[in-house]
Amino acid sequence: MVDEFYISLAINEAWKYQGLTYPNPAVGCVITDKNGAILSISAHKKAGFAHAELEGVKEALAKLNPLLTFPQNPNELHAFILQNHQNLLKDSTFYVTLEPCSHQGLTPSCADLLCALHVRRVVIGTKDDTERAGGGSEKLKKAGIEVVIGICRQECEELLEPFLLWQKGRFSFFKLAMRLDGTYDDGIITSADSREFTHKLRDACDLIVIGGETLRIDKPVLDSRLINGKSPDVLICTKKEIDKNAPLFNIKNRKVIVQNSLDFPKEYKNIMIEGGSTLLQVFKDRVDWFLIFHSNFFSNKGKQNINFDLNLKLIHNSYIKNDRFAWYKKYTLQ
Amino acid sequence: MVDEFYISLAINEAWKYQGLTYPNPAVGCVITDKNGAILSISAHKKAGFAHAELEGVKEALAKLNPLLTFPQNPNELHAFILQNHQNLLKDSTFYVTLEPCSHQGLTPSCADLLCALHVRRVVIGTKDDTERAGGGSEKLKKAGIEVVIGICRQECEELLEPFLLWQKGRFSFFKLAMRLDGTYDDGIITSADSREFTHKLRDACDLIVIGGETLRIDKPVLDSRLINGKSPDVLICTKKEIDKNAPLFNIKNRKVIVQNSLDFPKEYKNIMIEGGSTLLQVFKDRVDWFLIFHSNFFSNKGKQNINFDLNLKLIHNSYIKNDRFAWYKKYTLQ
Numbered sequence: 001m002v003d004e005f006y007i008s009l010a011i012n013e014a015w016k017y018q019g020l021t022y023p024n025p026a027v028g029c030v031i032t033d034k035n036g037a038i039l040s041i042s043a044h045k046k047a048g049f050a051h052a053e054l055e056g057v058k059e060a061l062a063k064l065n066p067l068l069t070f071p072q073n074p075n076e077l078h079a080f081i082l083q084n085h086q087n088l089l090k091d092s093t094f095y096v097t098l099e100p101c102s103h104q105g106l107t108p109s110c111a112d113l114l115c116a117l118h119v120r121r122v123v124i125g126t127k128d129d130t131e132r133a134g135g136g137s138e139k140l141k142k143a144g145i146e147v148v149i150g151i152c153r154q155e156c157e158e159l160l161e162p163f164l165l166w167q168k169g170r171f172s173f174f175k176l177a178m179r180l181d182g183t184y185d186d187g188i189i190t191s192a193d194s195r196e197f198t199h200k201l202r203d204a205c206d207l208i209v210i211g212g213e214t215l216r217i218d219k220p221v222l223d224s225r226l227i228n229g230k231s232p233d234v235l236i237c238t239k240k241e242i243d244k245n246a247p248l249f250n251i252k253n254r255k256v257i258v259q260n261s262l263d264f265p266k267e268y269k270n271i272m273i274e275g276g277s278t279l280l281q282v283f284k285d286r287v288d289w290f291l292i293f294h295s296n297f298f299s300n301k302g303k304q305n306i307n308f309d310l311n312l313k314l315i316h317n318s319y320i321k322n323d324r325f326a327w328y329k330k331y332t333l334q
Numbered sequence: 335m336v337d338e339f340y341i342s343l344a345i346n347e348a349w350k351y352q353g354l355t356y357p358n359p360a361v362g363c364v365i366t367d368k369n370g371a372i373l374s375i376s377a378h379k380k381a382g383f384a385h386a387e388l389e390g391v392k393e394a395l396a397k398l399n400p401l402l403t404f405p406q407n408p409n410e411l412h413a414f415i416l417q418n419h420q421n422l423l424k425d426s427t428f429y430v431t432l433e434p435c436s437h438q439g440l441t442p443s444c445a446d447l448l449c450a451l452h453v454r455r456v457v458i459g460t461k462d463d464t465e466r467a468g469g470g471s472e473k474l475k476k477a478g479i480e481v482v483i484g485i486c487r488q489e490c491e492e493l494l495e496p497f498l499l500w501q502k503g504r505f506s507f508f509k510l511a512m513r514l515d516g517t518y519d520d521g522i523i524t525s526a527d528s529r530e531f532t533h534k535l536r537d538a539c540d541l542i543v544i545g546g547e548t549l550r551i552d553k554p555v556l557d558s559r560l561i562n563g564k565s566p567d568v569l570i571c572t573k574k575e576i577d578k579n580a581p582l583f584n585i586k587n588r589k590v591i592v593q594n595s596l597d598f599p600k601e602y603k604n605i606m607i608e609g610g611s612t613l614l615q616v617f618k619d620r621v622d623w624f625l626i627f628h629s630n631f632f633s634n635k636g637k638q639n640i641n642f643d644l645n646l647k648l649i650h651n652s653y654i655k656n657d658r659f660a661w662y663k664k665y666t667l668q
Contacts, residue, residue, distance in 0.1 A: 001372045037370030038335045180626065181611075181640040182516010277515075292514065294628065296665065298644040306515040310632040317658050319651040322665075326658055331630065 003123045006030045006038075006095040007152045010052075011125070013043040014097050014159055015316045018327065019173070019291070020046055022204045022270040025163035027098045029056040034091035034120065039063060046204070050074040053100055053110040057081055057089065057117065064088045074107040082116055091120040097156045099128040099149070102135040111136035115143040123148045125156025130167060158315050161329075162270075165288055172209075172264060172271040173289040173327075175201070176280055180294050183302025184276050190295045194323040196226045198274075201291075203229030207268035211279040212238025221247045222274075237262055237282070262286060277306045284310050289329050296322035337457045340364045340372075340429040341486045344386075345459070347377040348431050348493055349650045352661065353507070353625070354380055356538045356604040359497035361432045363390040368425035368454065373397060380538070384408045387434055387444040391415055391423065391451065398422045408441040416450055425454040431490045433462040433483070434470040445470035449477040458483045459490025464501060492649050495663075496604075499622055506598060506605040507623040507661075509535070510614055514628050517636025518610050524629045528657040530560045532608075535625075537563030541602035545613040546572025555581045556608075571596055571616070596620060611640045618644050623663050630656035 007030075014028030021027075021044055029052035031039045040063070042056035050058065051074070058070050058077060061084075068084060071077050094100075100110035100122065114122060122145055128134045137147045165171035175198070178184040190198075202208060203224040214220065215236055223231035233255040234248055242258060249256055257265060262282060264271055273283050290312060312328035319325065341364075348362030355361075355378055363386035365373045374397070376390035384392065385408070392404050392411060395418075402418060405411050428434075434444035434456065448456060456479055462468045471481045499505035509532070512518040524532075536542060537558040548554065549570055557565035567589040568582055576592060583590055591599060596616060598605055607617050624646060646662035653659065 001375075005372075032371070033369075035367075035369035035371055037366070038339075038372070041335075178516060180644075180646065182512060182638055183640075296646045296648055296662070298640050298642060300641045300643050302640070304516055304638050306517075306632050306636070307634045308632060309634050310514075312514065312630045312656070314630055314653060314656045314658065317651065317653040319648060319660075322646070322648045324648065324651050324658065324660055326653075328630070331656075 003095065003148065003151045006032065007097065007123060007125050007156070009041055010095050010097050011152060011155050011159055013041050014052065015318065017043050017045050018159070018162070018316070019201045020204045022162075023047060023166055025098055025160050027052040027096065029053050029097075030095040031056045031060045031089070032093045032095075033089075036093075039092065048074070048106065050077060051101065051107060051110050053094065053096060053113065054078060054081070054107065056094070057085075057113065060092075061085060061088055078108045078113060081113070085117055087118060090118040092117070093121040093123065094119055095123045097125040097159055099124050099126070099134065100136040100140070101128065102139050103132055105132070109136070109139075111139040114140060114145065119145055121146040121148070123151050125151055126153050126160060162289070166269050170264065170269050170271065171289075172273065172287045173291055174273045174275070174280055174283055174287045175291045175293075176276070177293040177295070179299055179302055180296055181298040181302055181304075182306075183299060183304045185301075185303040187299070187301065190293050190323045191321055193320045194293060194295075194325070197320055199224040199226040199229060201272055202232055203227060205232045205270050205272045207233050207235055207264070207271045209235045209237060209264070209271060209273040209283075211275050211282070212236060212240050212242055213278060214275055215242055215246055215248070219246055221251070223251060233257070233268070235259065235265065237279075280310075281308045284308070289315070289327055291325060291327055293323055293325040337429065337482065337485045340366065341431065341457060341459050341490070343375055344429050344431050345486060345489050345493055347375050348386065349652065351377050351379050352493070352496070352650065353535045354538045356496075356540075357381060357500055359432055359494050361386040361430065363387050363431075364429040365390045365394045365423070366427045366429075367423075370427075373426065382408070382440065384411060385435065385441060385444050387428065387430060387447065388412060388415070388441065390428070391419075391447065394426070395419060395422055412442045412447060415447065419451055421452060424452040426451070427455040427457065428453055429457045431459040431493055433458050433460070433468065434474070435462065436469040436473050437466055439466070443470070443473075445473040448474060448479065453479055455480040455482070457485055459485055460487050460494060496623070500603050504598065504603050504605065505623075506607065506621045507625055508607045508609070508614055508617055508621045509625045509627075510610070511627040511629070513633055513636055514630055515632040515636055515638075516640075517633060517638045519635075519637040521633070521635065524627050524657045525655055527654045528627060528629075528659070531654055533558040533560040533563060535606055536566055537561060539566045539604050539606045541567050541569055541598070541605045543569045543571060543598070543605060543607040543609075543617075545609050545616075546570060546574050546576055547612060548609055549576055549580055549582070553580055555585070557585060567591070567602070569593065569599065571613075614644075615642045618642070623649070623661055625659060625661055627657055627659040
C-alpha cells in the first residue's frame with residue numbers, strides 16, 4: 001500500500017485522542033516491519049503518557065517478543081527499549097503524523113530512539129516547527145534513515161491545529177449535543193459513554209465556559225467524576241444575578257469566574273464552551289472549533305430554536321457506540 | 335495485526351458501496367502477502383462488476399506486476415487472472431466479509447479462483463447460507479487452504495442484512511436529509527457530492543417512494559441524471575389528488591403508482607423512501623433501515639417539526655466531504 005494509506009491510519013488513531021493531549025499535540029504512528037507488515041498503530045493519549053512513537057515501539061516489540069515486560073513510566077520505558085529492542089525493529093518503517101521530537105522534554109527524544117532502533121524509513125505528515133522539539137528529521141537523516149515529509153500534509157496540519165493554537169496562546173472549542181432530530185433542550189441527550197468522553201475533555205481543559213441559563217436550569221457540577229479526573233475552573237458568562245450556592249461552586253481547588261464580558265481570561269489556554277443554541281450564537285465567531293454530538297433518537301418532547309446562520313467545515317467524523325460526533329471549524333472560502 | 339483488524343478494513347471498504355450492489359451483497363476483501371503486508375483493499379461495487387475477491391486479486395497483481403493489463407469484463411478478468419497470476423499470490427491471506435461464492439453465477443466461483451492462486455489462508459466474517467452461492471469454505475478446505483470463519487461476525491452480518499432481506503423478499507430504507515441544526519424544509523440541504531450519492535442509490539433501487547407533499551412542493555424528477563443512471567419506478571403515497579403533469583410522470587420506461595395505502599407493491603425488492611418528517615412518521619415502523627444525512631450548516635430559515643419518538647441503532651457512520659451520513663436500524667432491546 002502507498003504511504004498515504006499508513007499515514008491515514010495514523011491520523012485516524014490520533015483523532016481518537018484529540019482534545020485529550022493538552023498541552024501536547026495529538027499524534028499518531030504506524031510501524032511496519034521490513035516486509036511491509038503492520039506491527040502497531042498507536043497514538044499519544046495524554047500528557048505524561050508515552051509519545052505516539054514510543055507507544056508504537058512498545059506495542060510492536062510486545063508482538064515480536066511476547067516475553068518482554070515493559071515498565072509503565074515513559075522515561076523508564078524509553079530506557080528499557082534502548083536496552084532490550086534486540087534490533088527487532090531494524091529496517092522497519094515509521095509513519096508519523098508529526099515529525100518525531102528532537103529534544104529531551106518530559107520524555108527523551110523520539111528521533112534519537114528511532115536512530116537507535118536502526119529504522120530504515122520515516123514518513124512524516126507535517127514538520128514540527130516549534131523551536132523546542134523541531135529538527136527531528138535532520139537527526140534521522142544524519143543517521144542514514146530515509147525521511148519523507150509532507151504525506152497527507154493538510155490532514156496532519158488540521159490534526160495539529162489545537163496544539164499550534166496553544167503555542168500561540170489559546171485553543172477554544174464549542175461543544176453542542178443534539179438529539180438525532182436536532183433538538184437539544186435540557187433532558188438527557190447522549191449516552192453514558194459519550195458523557196464519559198466529555199469528562200475526559202473536561203479533565204484535559206483548564207477552563208469550562210457556560211452561560212447563566214445553563215447554571216440556572218441544569219445546575220451542573222462540571223467535574224470529571226466519571227473518570228476520576230480534575231474539576232477545571234469555570235467561567236460563567238451572564239448579565240443576570242446567579243446563585244452562588246449552585247453545586248459547581250462547592251468544589252475544592254476550583255476557581256469560578258462570573259462575568260458579563262465574553263472575553264476569555266488570558267491565563268487559560270485550552271477552553272471548552274459547553275452550551276446550547278443561545279450560547280452558540282453568542283460564541284460562534286469567538287471559538288476555533290466546534291464539537292457536535294448527535295445522539296440516536298428522535299423525541300416528541302424535544303425543543304429546537306436555532307435561528308442563525310453558521311457554515312462549518314467538517315474536520316473529523318467519529319462515533320461512540322450509538323452517538324455520532326464530529327469536529328468542525330468555521331467554513332471560510334479558500 | 336490480528337485478523338479482526340484486516341476484516342474491519344474489509345468491512346469499511348464494503349460499506350462505501352452499501353445500497354449500490356443490489357441484487358448482490360456488499361462485500362469487502364483485504365489481501366495480505368505471505369509476509370503479512372497488505373496488497374489490496376477492495377469491495378464489490380455494483381452488480382455486473384467484479385466480486386470483491388476478484389477485484390482485490392486484480393489490484394494486488396497490478397501492484398506486484400505493473401506490466402499486466404487487465405480486461406474490464408469480470409468473466410474475461412477471471413480467465414485472464416487464471417492464466418497470468420504467475421503464482422504471485424501464493425501463500426497470501428484473504429480476509430473477506432462473506433464466504434467466497436462456490437458457484438458459477440454471472441461470474442465464475444471466487445472459491446475456485448482462490449484455490450487456483452494457492453492462497454494459504456482465508457479469513458471469513460460470515461458464512462454464505464444461500465443455497466446457490468454457499469459452500470465456498472468447503473471447497474477451500476479441500477484444496478488445503480486454512481479457513482477461519484466468524485471474525486467480526488456481527489458486523490459482517492449487519493453489512494449483509496439488506497442482501498438477506500432481498501433474498502427473503504424485500505429491503506426498504508428511509509432516506510432523510512437534515513441540516514446540521516436538524517432542520518429539513520424544502521431548501522437545498524446537502525452538497526452536490528451527496529446528491530450524486532443519492533442518484534447512485536436511486537440507480538440501484540427498483541422503487542422510490544415519496545409522499546404527495548413532496549410531489550406538490552419539490553416537483554422532483556427522481557431520476558439518476560447526475561450519474562447517467564436509470565429512473566426507477568415511483569410510488570406516491572397520498573390521500574389527495576395530485577398533478578399528473580408533474581415532471582416525474584414524463585419519464586420513459588417508468589411506472590408511477592399513486593395509492594392511498596402504505597403497502598409496498600410485492601414486485602419491488604429494493605426500495606428507498608425519500609421524504610421529510612411527515613413521511614418518516616408514517617413509515618418509521620415499516621422500513622428496515624434509515625439513512626440519515628446531516629449537512630454542514632445551521633440556517634436561520636430552517637424549519638423543524640418532528641414530534642414523535644424513534645430510537646435507532648447506529649450501524650455505520652460515514653461522510654461525503656462536509657456532509658455526514660449514517661445507516662441506522664430500529665433500536666430493539668437485545
